[in-house]
Amino acid sequence: MSWKIAIVVALLTGIITALVTIPVADHVTRMHGVSDREGARAMGIVFFLAPLALVGGLLLGLLGTKLAGAVEWVQFGRALGVSLGMSVGAVLGIAGLSLLSIPRAPxxxxxxxxxxxxxxxxxxxxxxxxxxxxxxxxxxxxxxxxxxxxxxxxxxxxxxxxxxxxxxxxxxxxxxxxxxxxxxxxxxxxxxxxxxxxxxxxxxxxxxxxxxxxxxxxxxxxxxxxxxxxxxxxxxxx
Structure with a gap:
């Protein structure tokens, strides 16, 4: 694994994962009825969930590069694809499970x-x-x-x-x-x-x-x- 490739993949994966997390978290928290009084919900997403997704994306970017065995730049696309697949998949999976937990009315x-x-x-x-x-x-x-x-x-x-x-x-x-x-x-x-x-x-x-x-x-x-x-x-x- 090339560390130069791994660092670039990790940065891109972290940023993209954070950007994907913001609208997904906004929708999920709305469905859960989380109050947006004085912008509390939006601040929670931007200053807690998005940074958390950024860190998770960085780690999955490194893991994805290792799994893809990227040692040359020609393998950069495959490493990024593997990393994004894991990170975005994790975000959507967590969101889906959270939505399933919302009480359904009889x-x-x-x-x-x-x-x-x-x-x-x-x-x-x-x-x-x-x-x-x-x-x-x-x-x-x-x-x-x-x-x-x-x-x-x-x-x-x-x-x-x-x-x-x-x-x-x-x-x-x-x-x-x-x-x-x-x-x-x-x-x-x-x-x-x-x-x-x-x-x-x-x-x-x-x-x-x-x-x-x-x-x-x-x-x-x-x-x-x-x-x-x-x-x-x-x-x-x-």
């Missing part, structure tokens, strides 16, 4: 699914300022990559007998074996409901039987149940 006949819930809060436990925004809060956990706030419309709260009904709708963004709905009453009460749904549920317009929420700090056999109840159903997204 669907019904090609339409996204949504979870409709109604939380039934006994009148005695309703805060006096219940219609003030953020007094009641809700979120749906479906894995570390899918933990979202559920919007509540205070104008939609309604009374049914001795309970206040809190309706909400949450789009199901991913297939998940575990889904937990959290419900906060003020700043002191945190309740949770373990949704008994399969990873890929089917639409069903029938409401479930109301069931109690547990104290979110307890679980399993040690669960402490509350008087607040919840019913749910899965519907085709609108």
């Amino acid at each position: 669907e019904a006949l090609g339409t996204s699914l949504a979870l409709e819930v109604e939380v039934l809060v006994p009148r005695a436990e309703v805060p006096t300022d219940v219609r003030t925004p953020d007094v009641l809060r809700m979120s749906l956990y479906a894995g570390d990559n899918d933990n979202r706030t559920v919007a509540l419309d205070t104008a939609s709260y309604r009374e049914e007998g001795d309970v206040l009904v809190i309706p909400a709708t949450a789009t199901l963004f991913s297939r998940a074996a575990t889904r937990i709905l959290s419900f906060h009453i003020g700043t002191e009460r945190w309740l949770a409901f373990d949704l008994p749904l399969p990873p890929e549920p089917v639409a069903n317009a029938t409401w479930s039987t109301p069931a109690p929420l547990r104290d979110a700090t307890t679980s399993g056999a040690n669960s402490v149940w509350s008087a607040v109840q919840l019913r749910y159903r899965v519907v085709a997204g609108k």
Whole structure:
């Protein structure tokens, strides 16, 4: 292996790999929903991923030259081709695996699914300022990559007998074996409901039987149940 050829191949491979990495990383990070607030995502790509690709390209350039057995300049093209094939292939392979890890939303006949819930809060436990925004809060956990706030419309709260009904709708963004709905009453009460749904549920317009929420700090056999109840159903997204 000629070191002169190896150095030129390594430099070209590193630069080209870094240039290829920038648009690929931009697309992958967008698909993952990485925030670009104050240019943080772009800076991460330019100042971290691109230099990392440059270093990786340099090393693969040296390896490619060695594998190609380039000892004369006539073999330069073959060495560069081998090096770029390995480096660009590695970038695209990593990007592909990363895209495959993105949660896929369950669907019904090609339409996204949504979870409709109604939380039934006994009148005695309703805060006096219940219609003030953020007094009641809700979120749906479906894995570390899918933990979202559920919007509540205070104008939609309604009374049914001795309970206040809190309706909400949450789009199901991913297939998940575990889904937990959290419900906060003020700043002191945190309740949770373990949704008994399969990873890929089917639409069903029938409401479930109301069931109690547990104290979110307890679980399993040690669960402490509350008087607040919840019913749910899965519907085709609108």
